[in-house]
Amino acid sequence: MSTLSVEFKRGFSATSMGAVAWRAARGSIALIAFLALWEVLPRTGWVDATFLPPFSAVLRALFEMAVSGELGANLLASAARAASGFAIAVAIGVPLGLLIGWYRTLADLLNPLLEVFRNTAPLALLPVFVLVLGMGETSKVSMVVYSCLWPVVLNTVSGVRNVDPLLVRCARSMGLGSLRLFVKVVLPASVPAVFTGIRIAGAYSILVLIAAEMVGAKAGLGYLVNYSQYTFEIPKMYAGIVTLAVLGLTFNHAVVFVERRLTAWQGHR
Known part of the structure; x- marks a missing residue:
C-alpha cells in the first residue's frame, strides 16, 4: 500500500471521527444547558433550593x-x-x-x-x-x-x-x-x-x-x-x-x- 493511500485513510478516519464527535457534542448542548440551569437557579435564589435542590x-x-x-x-x-x-x-x-x-x-x-x-x-x-x-x-x-x-x-x-x-x-x-x-x-x-x-x-x-x-x-x-x-x-x-x-x-x-x-x-x- 502506498504512503499516499495510507495518509488518505488516516485523514478520512480523522474526519469521520471528528464529524461523529461534533454530532455528539451538538446533540448534548440542550441537555448541558438544562443541567447548568438546574445547578445555577437554586444557588442564585431564582427558585427555592428547598423544593428544587441543585x-x-x-x-x-x-x-x-x-x-x-x-x-x-x-x-x-x-x-x-x-x-x-x-x-x-x-x-x-x-x-x-x-x-x-x-x-x-x-x-x-x-x-x-x-x-x-x-x-x-x-x-x-x-x-x-x-x-x-x-x-x-x-x-x-x-x-x-x-x-x-x-x-x-x-x-x-x-x-x-x-x-x-x-x-x-x-x-x-x-x-x-x-x-x-x-x-x-x-x-x-x-x-x-x-x-x-x-x-x-x-x-x-x-x-x-x-x-x-x-x-x-x-x-x-x-x-x-x-x-x-x-x-x-x-x-x-x-x-x-x-x-x-x-x-x-x-x-x-x-x-x-x-x-x-x-x-x-x-x-x-
Whole structure:
C-alpha cells in the first residue's frame, strides 16, 4: 500500500471521527444547558433550593443511594416489572396485530373491541387491577401488559395494512402464495411500523409502572419517589426521577438497537 493511500485513510478516519464527535457534542448542548440551569437557579435564589435542590445535590444523593444499595434494589424491582410486562405485551401484541392486519374478517370482528380498549386510559383502570388482582406483583405487571399491548397491536395492524400494494402485486405476479407472500413481503415491510409501536409501548411501560408502584408497593422507583416526597427527602426524590429518565432512555436505545439490526437492509442515516 502506498504512503499516499495510507495518509488518505488516516485523514478520512480523522474526519469521520471528528464529524461523529461534533454530532455528539451538538446533540448534548440542550441537555448541558438544562443541567447548568438546574445547578445555577437554586444557588442564585431564582427558585427555592428547598423544593428544587441543585443538580450536584441530587447527584450526591444518587451516589449515596447507589453505595448503600437502596438505589440498586429499587431499580432492579422496577426494571424487572417493566421488562416482564413489556415482553408479555410484545409476545401477544405482535402476532395478534399480524393476524388482525392480514385477515379482514378478524379485523371487522375485533375492531369495535379494540377501539374501546385503546380509548380507555390504563391509569383509569388502576383501581380495577388492584381490586381484582390485589396489590402484589401480578397487578403491577398486568397494568404494564395492558398499557403496552394496544400500541403494539395497533401499529402492527397499521404496518400490515399499509404495505405498498405494488410490492404485493409484484409478488403475486411471481406466483407467491398467500403464506410466502406474507413471510417474504408483508412481514419485512411492516417491521418499521411494528417497532414504532414497540418503542411507544416501552415508554408506556415505565410511565404506567411508576404510577402503579406509587400505590401499595414496597420497592421500586415509583415507591422511592413517593416515599421520598412524604419524608421530605427532596434530593432523593429527584435522584429517583433522574434514574427513571435514565431507565427510560436505556429502554428506548435497546429497542432502537434491535430495530436497526432487523431493518439493516433498509439502510440508516
